[in-house]
Amino acid sequence: MKLEATRLPTFANGVLQVWKRSYLQFKRFWLMNFFWIVLEPLLLLLAIGYGLGSFISDMKGVAYVDFFFPALLCMTSMFVSFFESTYGNFAKMTYQRTYSTMILTSLEPKQIIVGEILWATCKGTFSAISVALIASFFGHLNSFLYIPAFLVIFLSSFVFATMGLLIMSMVKSFDGIIYPTSGLIVPMSLFCGTYFPLEQLPSVIKYFTYLLPLTHSVALVRGMTLTGINWWQFSLHLLFLIGLSSVLLRWTVDRITKKLIL
Amino acid sequence: MRKLIVEAKGLTKKFADQVVVKDVHLEVFQGECFGILGPNGAGKSTLMRMMYGSATTNEGELYVVGLNAKTNIREIKARIGVLPQDEALDREFTVRENLHLYGSYHGVDRDVAVHRTEDLLKLMRLEDLGDQFVNVLSSAMKRRLGMARAMINQPELLLLDEPTAGLDPQARFWVWDFLENVKTEMGTVILGTHFMEEAEKICDRIAIMDRGQVLAVGEPQALIRQHIGVQVVEFQISKHELQYYLARLNAQQFHYQVIGDSQINVHLESSETAQKVISIVQSQKATIRQPTLSDVFLRLAGHHLRDEPL
Numbered sequence: 001m002k003l004e005a006t007r008l009p010t011f012a013n014g015v016l017q018v019w020k021r022s023y024l025q026f027k028r029f030w031l032m033n034f035f036w037i038v039l040e041p042l043l044l045l046l047a048i049g050y051g052l053g054s055f056i057s058d059m060k061g062v063a064y065v066d067f068f069f070p071a072l073l074c075m076t077s078m079f080v081s082f083f084e085s086t087y088g089n090f091a092k093m094t095y096q097r098t099y100s101t102m103i104l105t106s107l108e109p110k111q112i113i114v115g116e117i118l119w120a121t122c123k124g125t126f127s128a129i130s131v132a133l134i135a136s137f138f139g140h141l142n143s144f145l146y147i148p149a150f151l152v153i154f155l156s157s158f159v160f161a162t163m164g165l166l167i168m169s170m171v172k173s174f175d176g177i178i179y180p181t182s183g184l185i186v187p188m189s190l191f192c193g194t195y196f197p198l199e200q201l202p203s204v205i206k207y208f209t210y211l212l213p214l215t216h217s218v219a220l221v222r223g224m225t226l227t228g229i230n231w232w233q234f235s236l237h238l239l240f241l242i243g244l245s246s247v248l249l250r251w252t253v254d255r256i257t258k259k260l261i262l
Numbered sequence: 263m264r265k266l267i268v269e270a271k272g273l274t275k276k277f278a279d280q281v282v283v284k285d286v287h288l289e290v291f292q293g294e295c296f297g298i299l300g301p302n303g304a305g306k307s308t309l310m311r312m313m314y315g316s317a318t319t320n321e322g323e324l325y326v327v328g329l330n331a332k333t334n335i336r337e338i339k340a341r342i343g344v345l346p347q348d349e350a351l352d353r354e355f356t357v358r359e360n361l362h363l364y365g366s367y368h369g370v371d372r373d374v375a376v377h378r379t380e381d382l383l384k385l386m387r388l389e390d391l392g393d394q395f396v397n398v399l400s401s402a403m404k405r406r407l408g409m410a411r412a413m414i415n416q417p418e419l420l421l422l423d424e425p426t427a428g429l430d431p432q433a434r435f436w437v438w439d440f441l442e443n444v445k446t447e448m449g450t451v452i453l454g455t456h457f458m459e460e461a462e463k464i465c466d467r468i469a470i471m472d473r474g475q476v477l478a479v480g481e482p483q484a485l486i487r488q489h490i491g492v493q494v495v496e497f498q499i500s501k502h503e504l505q506y507y508l509a510r511l512n513a514q515q516f517h518y519q520v521i522g523d524s525q526i527n528v529h530l531e532s533s534e535t536a537q538k539v540i541s542i543v544q545s546q547k548a549t550i551r552q553p554t555l556s557d558v559f560l561r562l563a564g565h566h567l568r569d570e571p572l
Contacts, residue, residue: 008340009369017366024363025354097350104314105367105415106340262277262308262317 014107018115019122022088026123037127041076042134045069048195060197062226069140070222071194073128073153078214081124081157082185085164086177089116093168099260109257117161117249124157125150149224155241156217160185162248163213169255188214193222216240265292267419267450268313272322275308275474282308284474285322295441295451297465297482299458299555301563305474306454307347310423313452314344327419340368343417347424347454349408351396357407358383358392361414368415375414382410402433409440420444423454438464458555468555472563482555489561490553491517491531495539497548498525510542519560527557 009017026033045065049072053064060067092098102112129150132141167180191201192214198206209215216237223229223237268290275283283305290296298306311317313326315335324331326338352360358379365375383389386406391399399407405425412420425441426434441464445451455461461468462482469479478485499507501523508526511518516539517529528539536550 008336013369014367017363017369020366021352021363024359028354096353097348098352100316101346101350101352102367103316104339104344104346104412105364106336106369107367108336261315262311 008106011111014111015115015118018102018107018112019119022116022119033123037076037080037123038130038134041072041127041131045072045131045135060227066140066226067222068195069135070149070225071192071218073132073149074156074214074217074221075189075194076131077124077128077153077157078160078185078189078217079124080127081120081161082164082181084120084123085116085161086168086171086180087174088120089165089168090171090174090177093256093259099256103260109260110253112260113165113253113256114249117158117165117252120161120164121154121157124161125154128153128157143225145224149221152217152220152224152238152241155238155245156213156220159213159217159241159245159248162245162252166248166252166255169252169259188212193218213241213244266290266325267292267327268296268452269325270309270322271324273309273312273319273324274321275305275312275317276320282474283312286474286476288469288476288479290450290452292450293445294466295445295453295464297461297468298452298454298471299456299461299465299468299559300471301456304456304471306456306471307423309471310421310452310454314342314421315339316346340415341417342419342421343412343415345405345408345412345420345422345425347427349404349411351399351404351407351411353395353397356393356395357388357399360396360407361411364411365414370415378414378416379410382413386410402429402436405429405433405437409437417449419450419452421452421454424456425453426455426457426460434460458559462555470555470559470562472559477562478558485558486553486555489558490529492553493530493533493536493550494553494557495528495530495536495543495548495550496525497528497543499543500524507543511539514538514542519557521560527560529553529557529561 045068049065049068053068056064099109099112103109132146132150135141167177171177171179191205192198192209192212194214198209198215201209220229220234220237220241223234266289268288270286270288273283273286273288274281286309298309300306308317312319312324312331315331315338319332327341329338331338352363355363361379361382362372362375365378366372370378379392380389383392386409388403388406388410391403396404396407409422409425412422422441426437429437438460441451441453445464445466453461453465465482467479467481468485470477470485478489480488504520504523504526508518508520511526511528516535517531519527519529521527526543530536530539540548540550
């Protein structure tokens with residue numbers, strides 16, 4: 001008797017199918033998404049970068065809006081990927097039981113988690129690219145170094161998407177997402193060298209911000225596209241983001257697998 | 263020798279200190295509809311979850327479609343279809359899209375999945391609802407879509423956990439009828455249910471479960487004959503008469519069960535003895551009926567009743 005081997009989809013194909021589900025859902029509500037992932041950051045660019053920024057004559061040799069722009073891209077991708085993986089996934093994990101049903105197929109929890117993280121990462125990167133493209137009409141996006149910079153934004157989005165999914169697996173309800181948002185994400189957007197340089201902070205707080213991923217994303221993107229960055233700083237920032245994402249990913253896979261498989 | 267589809271040897275599952283499945287031995291053969299029958303909390307769902315990989319096993323061995331559930335769960339999942347207790351359809355998508363998506367998770371080629379979707383929609387009488395979002399479906403339709411979804415990968419084994427729970431009688435009959443056909447056409451069905459009538463009607467063999475343990479396995483009629491007999495005389499009495507009647511029944515060596523304080527079910531091994539029981543009880547409220555799986559279950563599980571002489 002000939003044994004017929006079961007044809008199993010590859011790990012990557014499973015991940016892609018999970019990604020695609022979220023993409024299809026996004027496509028259906030793209031207009032609503034456009035408002036908060038693209039329009040909102042553009043308004044911030046106008047109000048803070050051009051409006052308030054016009055009163056600041058010199059920001060270490062550059063215009064305030066140019067100083068702010070790389071940070072705005074990092075912040076935007078952080079908010080979008082973090083909210084996508086928290087709010088976007090909580091229902092699927094809990095009362096809609098989307099994941100519990102997905103694992104009844106040949107998908108395994110790890111594929112679902114990686115697929116969802118990659119989706120949130122792409123959405124974060126996509127929003128940063130959209131903002132940058134529109135801002136290019138105002139003369140931003142003036143360097144080819146933005147191409148590698150978007151790869152850094154992708155990595156940084158991956159960190160926040162993973163962080164979001166991990167937090168999603170810990171909270172008991174939608175309201176629970178408010179604590180990490182107000183306690184971690186919003187402070188990061190304010191103090192990680194975004195609106196003003198880190199040097200303005202008291203030194204204790206300044207060193208503390210180096211524990212936060214957004215500091216490293218902003219330093220990388222601003223360094224690459226505006227101020228220049230030397231190789232060892234570049235490597236350290238990058239290593240921090242890669243290290244953090246792999247630790248967070250392992251933790252997330254562990255937690256969610258235990259929730260899905262009793 | 264028929265092919266073994268599921269084989270469980272000494273299967274045990276614990277949550278913290280609580281043992282929910284205890285030393286279960288089971289064999290399910292190809293082409294049969296196998297029922298796992300028991301009340302809520304008996305461990306049926308957990309046992310089925312272990313078979314489809316949504317629960318791990320603590321002890322024992324489990325083989326599904328010839329593969330080890332501990333090491334080859336992805337292969338197993340690719341070859342079986344599952345309808346979980348809560349079908350949890352994807353409410354962001356339409357009926358048709360639900361089936362396409364599920365096919366994609368299984369790695370079924372898009373064209374094949376589209377083709378199978380149309381076939382399954384017809385089979386489940388959902389062809390007019392293909393483009394509706396799932397939240398407009400009635401619970402019976404949702405259940406049918408859940409079954410269609412479980413069949414998108416053309417499974418050789420179908421695991422259905424309470425497929426008729428919460429359905430009205432007509433919808434329930436439709437499911438039963440459907441399962442009769444599926445069984446002959448497709449292969450093996452494992453059905454978890456707390457519904458005795460369902461198990462008796464459509465299962466070839468059943469395992470009766472309670473408190474995590476399998477109490478008996480066999481064909482429904484054989485189990486009834488073995489544990490109850492051919493007839494049951496059921497009669498109502500008042501509480502203070504109970505001891506009197508039990509003494510009389512014991513004297514004649516009848517098997518019986520006391521339900522609550524005011525009902526006695528006497529199990530008869532031959533239909534000729536029915537009159538003898540009637541003459542003992544001399545009650546207006548005595549009825550003679552066919553025994554059912556409920557009688558077997560009550561006898562084996564002994565819930566709220568004393569089935570031994572006091």
